[in-house]
Amino acid sequence: MEVFTRLADIRGRFINTAVALGTFDGVHVGHQQIIRQAAAYAEKAGGQSVVFTFGNHPLSIIAPDRCPPLLATPAHKAELIAALGADVLLSVPFDRALLELSPDAFIALLADNLRPAFIVVGPNYSFGHRGAGTPAMLAAAGRRLGFAVVVPQAVEVGGVPVSSTLIRQLVLAGDVAGAAPLLGRPFRIEGVVAAGEGRGRELGFPTANITAADGQIVPADGVYATYVYAGGVRYRGVANIGDNPTFRGQARRIEVHLRAFSGDLYGRPIAVDFLARLREELAFTGADELKAQIARDLAAADEYYK
Numbered sequence: 001m002e003v004f005t006r007l008a009d010i011r012g013r014f015i016n017t018a019v020a021l022g023t024f025d026g027v028h029v030g031h032q033q034i035i036r037q038a039a040a041y042a043e044k045a046g047g048q049s050v051v052f053t054f055g056n057h058p059l060s061i062i063a064p065d066r067c068p069p070l071l072a073t074p075a076h077k078a079e080l081i082a083a084l085g086a087d088v089l090l091s092v093p094f095d096r097a098l099l100e101l102s103p104d105a106f107i108a109l110l111a112d113n114l115r116p117a118f119i120v121v122g123p124n125y126s127f128g129h130r131g132a133g134t135p136a137m138l139a140a141a142g143r144r145l146g147f148a149v150v151v152p153q154a155v156e157v158g159g160v161p162v163s164s165t166l167i168r169q170l171v172l173a174g175d176v177a178g179a180a181p182l183l184g185r186p187f188r189i190e191g192v193v194a195a196g197e198g199r200g201r202e203l204g205f206p207t208a209n210i211t212a213a214d215g216q217i218v219p220a221d222g223v224y225a226t227y228v229y230a231g232g233v234r235y236r237g238v239a240n241i242g243d244n245p246t247f248r249g250q251a252r253r254i255e256v257h258l259r260a261f262s263g264d265l266y267g268r269p270i271a272v273d274f275l276a277r278l279r280e281e282l283a284f285t286g287a288d289e290l291k292a293q294i295a296r297d298l299a300a301a302d303e304y305y306k
Contacts, residue, residue: 026071
């Protein structure tokens, strides 16, 4: 998959493209449908599939105080899009210039730079200044300019329409198991391992302390069954999110114990897939009680590994 961050770099490079338009925060199952359909229509047109999205959430410019935390880092988002068969990822910064474009100007930008044969959008897609553009407006323009607009039905899971907003609510509540079928995979946090206070090692359960990527959403405090990816290897893990009330004075952090691992992870990238929340964070009377609970957590996590 080729990746571009400026429209100027893609202008004139492709024709007969099938373009998937959207913010695609989290690349959930609804987004996946749109991107897969674009790939299929590109093959039909003998062109390339292009995913046109933004490197930052539009609300970071429109209303920074309402900008939500991200469900996936930009790097993970690109990996997910590539896995869906996209030929090209156009991830441009959303800025004031894009914000002020009228719907007609945005359509002209698409037509001039991407030369589409097909454009695929979700039923709630909006574009242009104040979000005034609609799929119907895009389809009418397509009839004039020579491209077809495809609007798949919204994807539902358990009778509920899938949305990034709903997934964020579930993750923030700690319901990572409920978020997984909407994402089409476990919720993931990516970050770098930072030095901790060594208490886990003293207890016999060494942990990696993770500094999550900027702007990424973090689940509710509690203990979770996880898979951990480090150095190209997947480990079973148990993560704790919170301020560790047994040892007061700590800031909120993400700590994960990798089972069957020995070695040094400091400064290295790590990814944690959250499978299920095992319990809320608790305060214990001392180290022995905490060690006994950790052993129970490890046993409880076993039912979530495949």
